[in-house]
Amino acid sequence: MDWLILQFLNGLDKGGAYALIALGLTLVFGTLGVVNFAHGALFMIGAFCAVVFSRLVRLETVTVDPERLSPWGTPLEVRTPVVELWLGDFGTFLVQYSVPLAILLAIPVMLLIGWAMERGLIRHFYKRTHAEQILVTFGLAIVLQEIVKASFGANAIPVYAPPAVSSSLNLSASLGIGTDIFYPWWRLIYLGSALLIIGLVIAFLQFTTYGMVIRAGMEDRQTVGFLGINIQKRFTVVFGIAAVVAGVAGVLYSPIVSPNYHLGMDFLVLSFVVVVVGGMGSIPGAVLAGFLLGIVESFASMAAVTRVLPAIDQVILYVVAIIVLLTLPRGLMGRKGVMEG
């Protein structure tokens, strides 16, 4: 029972990460018709927003203590965080809660990057083939990741969850189960945040006039244009929203996996599988497929499974994708006419 709960939770957790990235990909594809291979890089940049914010609040004053020597014989440098020196307890709070607070930095940064990407590059490829879009956005992803590598180095940089939620929650006490089930607090927070963000985006599209116009534009861009609505401008906003969603997902993911320049690429291919399984252009499909594949992957990684089917955990997502596409060629919730010539 306990293993079932743990693997299921883990599946939801992974699914949340897949769904968040796939959501942004689907939004961009559904509105602008662009297959954006640079979307994973946006996730990675979001994670590095957490690194930058964490470094900013940990900026230190360096004084030299002439009486103590470093191991190589030079006077020892004594480092003290500036915010703690200036702001006391509030400074300590800023240092400890740097990850959630980094969201405040990530939102404007990601909006700016999203806007610059869309206006500066991607809009020139709206009418090009998907193959050309993939080539140019993949190239952009490599450029972005090389910039990050040149700036931050190739090694992962640790970012810490607030101390209050850095440990594990004993779920057995909460669920009234006999055996001990520990699950990291921050992963539970990540799962909750993923559900909240997905809910907010869907609510925005479903229940606001702005969202209604965007949905109408996704269905029939020409007719919406005839009504005097600048749908292109609204789609640019959607691109910005997708960038913010990817960025915030990256910030929240940073205490789980220490950010490194390759983080976006790690998720990109899997997220495309999620989008295809969910159905190109379908937001509910992307979310459903994200959680479904996360859970399947989690259970496939169990030792009892890999003993019978070695390495199945490494290919299970693609096996599921093949089965789904053979039985439902448009994916789980794909719309007719999307990517069908």
Added chain:
Amino acid sequence: MNFRNVDRRRFLKTTAIAGAGLAMPTIFTSASRAQEFCNMPTGGSVTFGFSVPLSGPYGDEGADQLRGYELAVQHLNGEGDGGMLNTFKGSVLKGNGVLGKKVEFVSGDSQALADAGRATSNRMIERDGAIMVTGSVSSAEAIAVQSLCSDKGIIYMAGLTHSNDTTGKDKRRNGFRHFFNAYMSGQALAPVIVDAYGADRRAYHITADYNWGWSQEESIVEATESLGWETAERVLTPLGTSDYSQWLTPVANSGADVLVLNHYGNDMANALTQAVQFGLRERQANGKNFEIVVPMFSDLNAQAAGDAVKDILGTANWMWKLEDEGTQAFVRSFGQAYGHPPSQSAHTGYVQALLYANACERAGTFNPEGVVEALEDFEFDGLGDGPTLYRGGDHQCFKQVLVVKGNEDPEDRFDIQDVFQVVDSEQILYEDDKWGGELGPIRSQC
């Protein structure tokens, strides 16, 4: 032209004269270019080739290794404070280059990949005339470059490579490894963890799914099982995985009470951090505290793992905190040059460059035939690892191995680990044919 008048005798005579005429220039040129061995230096300088990953997951370790090489070149040329040249016992180096020639170097980014490593090394040999190639941070690239150098008649001094295969089944007469290997890690670490955690333990292994990971897992399983531990499970994970949660969640209910992470680099940092996040270290299993072991630590990546490293046992080839005079001299030179202590990657690179240069001086030639002879069964000291033997049977260095432990209360950002125990080289000895393979002949011609 009428060929009917050409008889057999005239044809043969004409052909012989023409052939001799055509061959004449090549006789002169080949004589003038005659080389006793590949890339024989003819001017006042000699070129070393440094093949290290400057990009990819081991980019930082490659960059630090390159710093070690650059410092070695400075010291060989008599610049700086001389570093371990002053403590190297068995050295005939004078600080005036090698065999009177100034040492220059070229470097290339191997990306820690076999094919990229071969391409960059080939360029350094063929275009830049490198007399020797050195460097690596992954066993895949080290084995590939070692094989290439052997084919090209060049000496290869391996950098950071920990797989048993490098000086095991894939060993070459032209290749030499100073770094320790997975078997040595297992033999050094197993008695320490059995002593620390007890003989009645069940271990769950999560292993990177490539050559080094298998080698490391096999070695630690063999060593711990011989001391009474059981192996509960062995699970392989893809190289470069960022999220290990799906492999970590089954550990808690597997009946194991120790988790062994056979990972390196970023993989090690991620797997260890997440294992701690999943509360494994707070758990009790089989009536004992749950423990985590990392058989092979990357000191640079231990920084990325942050607090998760605290109290974790593993092994290392060398550490800047050692107190011998060689280490002290190297840390002083390196720290003053770069502002941080050297990693084990930088150390092994520095030492390999010095050992090669010293072998040339001792042999009185750069010819690989003389250099190999000088390095085989060479005994030395004062390079930070205590008395060391470059065993002739497999070209593997035998020296002390460090068991290291994550520092509970670090004083600064470099104070990540402490030396827990220094394991004598006799404890990690093995037969030179343990993994098969043949050194083969010395190759010196391009």
